[in-house]
Amino acid sequence: xxxxxxxxxxxxxxxxxxxxxxxxxxxxxxxxxxxxxxxxxxxxxxxxxxxxxxxxxxxxxxxxxxxxxxxxxxxxxxxxxxxxxxxxxxxxxxxxxxxxxxxxxxxxxxxxxxxxxxxxxxxxxxxxxxxxxxxxxxxxxxxxxxxxxxxxxxxxxxxxxxxxxxxxxxxxxxxxxxxxxxxxxxxxxxxxxxxxxxxxxxxxxxxxxxxxxxxxxxxxxxxxxxxxxxxxxxxxxxxxxxxxxxxxxxxxxxxxxxxxxxxxxxxxxxxxxxxxxxxxxxxxxxxxxxxxxxxxxxxxxxxxxxxxxxxxxxxxxxxxxxxxxxxxxxxxxxxxxxxxxxxxxxxxxxxx
Amino acid sequence: xxxxxxxxxxxxxxxxxxxxxxxxxxxxxxxxxxxxxxxxxxxxxxxxxxxxxxxxxxxxxxxxxxxxxxxxxxxxxxxxxxxxxxxxxxxxxxxxxxxxxxxxxxxxxxxxxxxxxxxxxxxxxxxxxxxxxxxxxxxxxxxxxxxxxxxxxxxxxxxxxxxxxxxxxxxxxxxxxxxxxxxxxxxxxxxxxxxxxxxxxxxxxxxxxxxxxxxxxxxxxxxxxxxxxxxxxxxxxxxxxxxxxxxxxxxxxxxxxxxxxxxxxxxxxxxxxxxxxxxxxxxxxxxxxxxxxxxxxxxxxxxxxxxxxxxxxxxxxxxxxxxxxxxxxxxxxxxxxxxxxxxxxxxxxxxxxxxxxxxxxxxxxxxxxxxxxxxxxxxxxxxxxxxxxxxxxxxxxxxxxxxxxxxxxxxxxxxxxxxxxxxxxxxxxxxxxxxxxxxxxxxxxxxxxxxxxxxxxxxxxxxxxxxxxxxxxxxxxxxxxxxxxxxxxxxxxxxxxxxxxxx
Ligand SMILES: Nc1ncnc2c1ncn2[C@@H]1O[C@H](COP(=O)(O)OP(=O)(O)OP(=O)(O)O)[C@@H](O)[C@H]1O
Ligand SMILES: [Mg+2]
Ligand SMILES: [Zn+2]
Numbered sequence: 033x034x035x036x037x038x039x040x041x042x043x044x045x046x047x048x049x050x051x052x053x054x055x056x057x058x059x060x061x062x063x064x065x066x067x068x069x070x071x072x073x074x075x076x077x078x079x080x081x082x083x084x085x086x087x088x089x090x091x092x093x094x095x096x097x098x099x100x101x102x103x104x105x106x107x108x109x110x111x112x113x114x115x116x117x118x119x120x121x122x123x124x125x126x127x128x129x130x131x132x133x134x135x136x137x138x139x140x141x142x143x144x145x146x147x148x149x150x151x152x153x154x155x156x157x158x159x160x161x162x163x164x165x166x167x168x169x170x171x172x173x174x175x176x177x178x179x180x181x182x183x184x185x186x187x188x189x190x191x192x193x194x195x196x197x198x199x200x201x202x203x204x205x206x207x208x209x210x211x212x213x214x215x216x217x218x219x220x221x222x223x224x225x226x227x228x229x230x231x232x233x234x235x236x237x238x239x240x241x242x243x244x245x246x247x248x249x250x251x252x253x254x255x256x257x258x259x260x261x262x263x264x265x266x267x268x269x270x271x272x273x274x275x276x277x278x279x280x281x282x283x284x285x286x287x288x289x290x291x292x293x294x295x296x297x298x299x300x301x302x303x304x305x306x307x308x309x310x311x312x313x314x315x316x317x318x319x320x321x322x323x324x325x326x327x328x329x330x331x332x333x334x335x336x337x338x339x340x341x342x343x344x345x346x347x348x349x350x351x352x353x354x355x356x357x358x359x360x361x362x363x364x365x366x367x368x369x370x371x372x373x374x375x376x377x378x379x380x381x382x383x384x
Numbered sequence: 385x386x387x388x389x390x391x392x393x394x395x396x397x398x399x400x401x402x403x404x405x406x407x408x409x410x411x412x413x414x415x416x417x418x419x420x421x422x423x424x425x426x427x428x429x430x431x432x433x434x435x436x437x438x439x440x441x442x443x444x445x446x447x448x449x450x451x452x453x454x455x456x457x458x459x460x461x462x463x464x465x466x467x468x469x470x471x472x473x474x475x476x477x478x479x480x481x482x483x484x485x486x487x488x489x490x491x492x493x494x495x496x497x498x499x500x501x502x503x504x505x506x507x508x509x510x511x512x513x514x515x516x517x518x519x520x521x522x523x524x525x526x527x528x529x530x531x532x533x534x535x536x537x538x539x540x541x542x543x544x545x546x547x548x549x550x551x552x553x554x555x556x557x558x559x560x561x562x563x564x565x566x567x568x569x570x571x572x573x574x575x576x577x578x579x580x581x582x583x584x585x586x587x588x589x590x591x592x593x594x595x596x597x598x599x600x601x602x603x604x605x606x607x608x609x610x611x612x613x614x615x616x617x618x619x620x621x622x623x624x625x626x627x628x629x630x631x632x633x634x635x636x637x638x639x640x641x642x643x644x645x646x647x648x649x650x651x652x653x654x655x656x657x658x659x660x661x662x663x664x665x666x667x668x669x670x671x672x673x674x675x676x677x678x679x680x681x682x683x684x685x686x687x688x689x690x691x692x693x694x695x696x697x698x699x700x701x702x703x704x705x706x707x708x709x710x711x712x713x714x715x716x717x718x719x720x721x722x723x724x725x726x727x728x729x730x731x732x733x734x735x736x737x738x739x740x741x742x743x744x745x746x747x748x749x750x751x752x753x754x755x756x757x758x759x760x761x762x763x764x765x766x767x768x769x770x771x772x773x774x775x776x777x778x779x780x781x782x783x784x785x786x787x788x789x790x791x792x793x794x795x796x797x798x799x800x801x802x803x804x805x806x807x808x809x810x811x812x813x814x815x816x817x818x819x820x821x822x823x824x825x826x827x828x829x830x831x832x833x834x835x836x837x838x839x840x841x842x843x844x845x846x847x848x849x850x851x852x853x854x855x856x857x858x859x860x861x862x863x864x865x866x867x868x869x870x871x872x873x874x875x876x877x878x879x880x881x882x883x884x885x886x887x
Contacts, residue, residue, distance in 0.1 A: 084649070156880045164463045166658060170650060172480035197881040204873060216873035222880040225659045228652040231642065234634075 033249070034241030035102075036124045037078060038093060039117055042103050044073040047112035048351050051094050051105070058082040058090070060138050062282055064318040068369065070135055071321060071376050072350050077129075080138030081248055082241075089240060127208055131253040140275035141248075144255050146174040147271040149219065152200075154178055155193040156221025168220040181270065196267040203257055203265070207250060210236065214243060215250045288315035289323065292330075313366045320373040328374055332367055340368055341375035387414065387439055396438055403427050405581040409553065410435055413517060418552040418576045420523070420567060424583040425557040425703025426679075430457065433519040433553055434466070437493045442514035445550075446495045448521045449534050454495040460679060461493070471495040472506070489513045498536035501543055515550045520571075523554035524696070527566035529811070535777035541572045552576070557583060557703065558696040560836050583699070584834040584841050587706045590849040591856045592716045592823045601689055601717045602629055606636050608715065609667065613639070614684035614861035615660070616667045619701055621690035621725050623647050623671055629689065630669035639666040646673035663866060672701065681708040684861045688716040693726035694815035695822060695833065711846045713859050718823055726819070730812045734805060735771040740798075743767075743775060748793050755779075755790055778804065827851045 041054045049069060056066040060080020070079040094111060097103045102117035113121070150169040157165055167175055185192055204212040213236060220226040227235065232243045258268035259275075291301045301312050319326050328337075340363060343355050352368050363371070389407060393399050402410075405423045409432045412419040423429050437444035448454045454471045461469050470484050470491045488494065488509060500506060520526070526537040544552060554567055554576070568576050595601045609616065620626040623645040630643035642665050644656045659665045661680055668674065672692075686705045692698040698716070706712030735743070743765055750756065755776070756764075762772050778801045779785040784792050818836070825832045829849035831841050847854035877883075 152880075156882075160882055164465050166459045166463045166654070168651075168654065168658075170654065172477060172483075193881065197877065197883060201874070201877060204877070209873065212873040213876075216876040216880075219877075219880055220655070220658070222882055223662070224876075224880055225662050225664055226655055228642070228655045229649070230652065 033128060033245045034093060034239065035097065035120070036128055037082075037245060038090070038097060039102060039113060039121045040129070041075060041078065042097075042111045043113045043118065043121060044075050045069075045111075046073075046349075047106070047110045048349060049073075050109045051091060051111060052087075052109075054094075054111075055085065055087055055090050059085050060134065064285075064314045064321065064369075064373075067318060067321055068373055068376075069350075072372065076135035077132045079134040081132050081134040081252075082245060083138070083142075084244065085241070093241060125208070129249065131249055131256060133252060133256065136277045137252065137255065140277075141251055141255060143174070144271055144275055145251050146171055147177060148251075148254065148268065150174050150178045151181060151267075151271060152196060152219055153221040154182065155189070155196055157223075158189060159193045160222040162223060168226070192267050199258070199265045199268050200254075203254055203268075204250075207253060211246045211250045214246050218247060282315075282318065285315035285318040288312055289319040289326065292316065292319070297330075313369075317366070317369045317373050320370055321376065328370055332371055332374075336363065336367070337371045337374050340371035344372060344375070389435070392435060392439065396435065397431065399431075405579060406432055409579050412577050412579065413551050413553050414439060416551050418573050420554045420564060420576045420578050420580075422556055422559050422564065422578075422580045422583065424581065424585060425700055426585075426705075426707040429521070429555045429557070432555065433517060434461075434493065436517055436553075440516040441492070442516040443489060443491065444493050444517040444519060445510070445515050446493065446519040446521055447498055447501065447537075447540065448495050449498065449525045449537070450522075454497065456678070458495055466493070469493040469495070472500050473497045474500060485509065498534065498540065502536070502539065507543065507546055510547060515547050518544055518547065518550045518552045520552070520554040522556060523567050524556040524559045524563050526554075526570045527559075527563045528808075529560070529563050529566055535773065535781075538570060541570065544571070544573075558699050558837070580838075582834075582838050582840065582842060584830065584838065584844075585703065585706065586842055586844045587709055587711055587846055588702060589711075589713045589844070589847045589854045589859075590716075590829045590833065591713070591854060592718070592829065592850065593856070595717055595719050597719060598625075598689075601719070602632055604717060605629075605633065605687060605689075608685075608687075608856055608859070609633070609637055609639060611857075612685060612859055612861045613666065613865065614863045615663070615680060615682055616685040616687065617674070617683055617701075617704055618667065618669045618687040618689055619692070620669060620671055621692075621729065625689065626669040626671055630667075633667060633669070637667070640664065641667040641669065644668055644670040644674045646671065666865065672697065678704060679707065680704070682710070683707070684710075684712050684863075685859075686712070686714050688714075691716070691718055691722050691726055691819060691823070693729050693812070694819055695836070696815075698819065699833070713846075713854075713856070715856055716823060723816075723820060726816050730809070730816070732768045733770045733774075734808055734812070735767060735775060737802070737805070739765055739767060739771070740775070740802065740805060744793065744798050747779075747790060750790050751793060753790060754788050755785060774805075774808075775801075825851060 037058070038054065041057060045053065053066070053069060056063070057070055057075055057079055058081060060083055066079075070076040094103065094105065097117070098105055101114055102120055103111045103113055105111045146169045150167060153165070153168050157163070169175065182189075204215065214232055217232060217235065218226045229243050232238070233240070236243075238246075254268060255272060258265035259272040262269045288301055288305070291304070296304070298309070298312055302309055305312070316328070316331070320328055340355065340359070343358050344350060347354055347358060349355065350372065352365055355368055356363070356365065389410060390401070393402060404427065405421065406428055409419055409421040409423075413436050421429065421432060423432070433444055433446060448457070454473060458469055458471045468491050470493075472481070472484060472488075472494060474497065476484070485506075520537070520540060525534040526540065544550070552571065552573060554571065556563075556567070559567065564578065564580070568574055593604065595604060605618065618629070620629065626643045626645050630641050633639070633641045642656050642659065644653065648656075656665070656668070657674075657678065660668050660678070683705045686702050688698070688701070692701065702714045705714065743761070746765075747755075758769075758772060761767065762769060776785065779790070779793070782797050782800060784790065784797050822829070822832055828851045830844065830852075834841050847858065850856070
């Protein structure tokens with residue numbers, strides 16, 4: 033699974049991003065660069081799906097892929113996929129990754145997961161007559177949440193336990209069985225303590241990264257299904273309550289956005305906010321990326337945007353440096369990023 | 385006011401009788417007397433304040449040195465149904481901390497870390513509450529001659545005073561007479577009632593064996609555990625070793641083995657601990673990060689793969705075994721090279737003379753300014769956290785650090801701190817030497833181990849030690865174990881939810 037994810041990233045990045053870029057993508061770094069990459073290279077599904085990934089771990093994994101002849105890394109440390117890698121990539125079962133929707137949901141998945149694990153422990157334990165136990169989730173907010181659920185549904189508890197079992201059973205039945213195994217063995221309740229990541233690795237003969245990603249994939253699957261189908265999965269749906277899609281724009285960028293909407297110039301915003309020019313520019317690019325109807329007319333004309341995007345498509349690249357050179361330095365890097373960010377929406381709209 | 389303590393014990397804790405010392409210490413504080421209680425590891429010091437907390441009403445404040453220890457205790461208490469308990473520490477997130485602090489007076493038992501107690505606001509809050517009992521757990525931390533000296537503990541006497549002197553209970557399992565005196569002195573409570581109980585564990589047999597290499601140690605452990613099936617802890621001085629040996633044991637033994645150390649992710653740490661408590665694991669390879677908070681009653685074997693840096697740590701770690709009073713055994717393995725390991729540990733705790741010199745010439749230029757940030761200093765001079773804490777505390781102690789500002793970093797001061805540092809080095813080395821001496825004892829090890837702490841050593845209820853009548857090869861624990869071996873996710877899910885037949 034980890035192979036699959038990394039190869040997918042390398043493939044989509046087409047040798048234009050470093051391993052570091054992959055790291056930022058998978059851990060969900062909120063920088064306009066990473067956001068732009070995720071959208072531009074159509075990797076937004078994988079954005080932020082592996083927040084606990086360690087940089088060294090990814091680097092080691094990339095090295096292993098080099099050893100296996102699946103990717104190459106050039107001197108500037110940009111990886112590209114080899115023909116062997118491409119072959120491998122196409123042989124992975126498509127089901128493996130299909131439920132990831134990182135860009136939209138990565139912000140709320142951790143909360144959902146904590147709720148499910150703790151609620152399940154509470155229910156399974158009460159079902160088994162275990163009333164005193166150490167909560168498996170150490171997070172105060174989640175414990176409060178489960179407590180509220182408990183008090184609210186106290187008299188319906190046996191029914192809910194039954195339902196939770198049925199819901200999970202039903203969903204896992206339609207899920208790859210190795211991923212179902214991992215999830216079931218990770219659960220704690222009814223007098224059984226779940227396994228650690230390390231134990232799961234050993235028990236199922238998996239490599240580093242695989243367990244985490246496979247579990248995570250199951251979490252996305254359970255989340256998305258139960259979010260959509262309230263009637264079919266009422267208890268799991270309860271765990272998705274109040275968890276909404278992430279609006280990825282950072283608070284700081286939002287502020288800049290508002291000033292621009294009010295008609296302030298870049299210089300004025302710099303003065304008011306006491307921020308560097310480059311920071312404000314990042315905010316503007318971020319806004320353009322996230323907010324489809326954000327007008328950038330005060331920075332670039334419609335023709336400029338088109339010219340830049342055309343060049344990008346023509347050269348089949350997202351690399352700013354190449355586009356910059358190809359246009360003889362007519363635009364600065366800020367303008368290029370902005371135009372490409374804007375162009376992103378045009379592509380999307382064209383597709384639908 | 386007289387209380388029927390026995391029925392309170394039965395009702396609230398489900399125990400039929402008190403263990404040695406408990407009733408005495410409890411009676412003292414109920415009568416309003418300050419008490420110093422030295423009770424052996426694992427016999428139930430916690431009960432000595434948990435029971436009075438119920439009887440006295442108001443709030444019982446428990447100062448505990450390790451946050452993880454505190455949090456574990458609170459979890460365990462809550463798990464047994466004792467709800468009016470909380471731990472205030474710097475790692476709580478904001479909403480939780482707010483919720484707890486707002487209702488602080490609703491809790492009957494409040495665990496708190498000594499550094500949190502320094503917070504003015506909190507002190508103010510506590511002053512307006514009815515604190516009836518002030519407990520200092522692991523009280524040896526207050527003494528420089530105790531094995532885990534914590535500088536924050538030294539300020540406790542002030543806090544006791546600020547709170548209008550509630551009844552004080554100081555508890556420890558490992559305090560020599562010297563440390564006992566020091567505790568009373570530092571608390572400024574010379575009239576404390578002393579309740580000192582023999583700390584020799586009569587239900588533990590001791591053995592020490594020399595090996596020529598780490599591999600041989602592992603072989604020996606395999607040998608022992610092939611013959612014994614019972615909850616076992618193996619202590620290591622580093623994370624790497626704990627992991628490495630756990631992998632090997634997994635391969636070579638028909639037992640369920642896991643590792644545990646401070647570098648693990650929080651959830652995994654909790655899972656391993658719970659699995660062990662729940663008998664889903666037989667053997668835990670751990671660093672001293674485990675143990676402290678673990679109160680599993682039926683641990684039968686404790687093995688030391690490395691030398692602890694002093695007898696007190698060893699006694700405390702061995703004290704994890706046989707908490708139910710049943711027979712247990714301790715095995716310490718060493719090689720000649722091991723002597724250097726604890727030495728390195730000491731080095732990481734105390735600053736070197738050279739470092740000290742450099743830090744001071746830097747600080748001298750900062751006279752009158754705020755003391756630089758911890759992280760900055762640690763990074764700049766490549767210090768460990770405890771090294772920097774040592775220096776900072778010395779500055780404070782000598783009055784060269786006032787309200788966060790550096791004043792009077794003089795040559796005399798530097799001299800003084802140098803002298804003290806040397807003393808600490810000496811002290812630690814002596815401690816290590818005691819440990820080394822102990823592993824080479826040829827007659828009764830039990831006597832040699834407990835002699836520094838008490839006059840009379842009692843007869844053990846189990847074979848004594850390898851100097852007397854015990855050999856590790858005689859040991860034979862065969863306990864039944866429950867396994868949860870299943871095959872598919874469906875089976876597992878059914879077991880968790882108790883679905884289907886036969887479960
Ligand atoms: N009177 C009693 N009868 C039976 N069991 C008891 C009694 N008092 C305490 N215990 C049990 O003994 C165990 C050890 O208690 P506790 O953790 O308080 O020990 P401790 O003295 O604080 O040990 P340590 O030195 O490791 O901190 C607990 O499981 C506790 O429930
Ligand atoms: Mg204790
Ligand atoms: Zn003996």
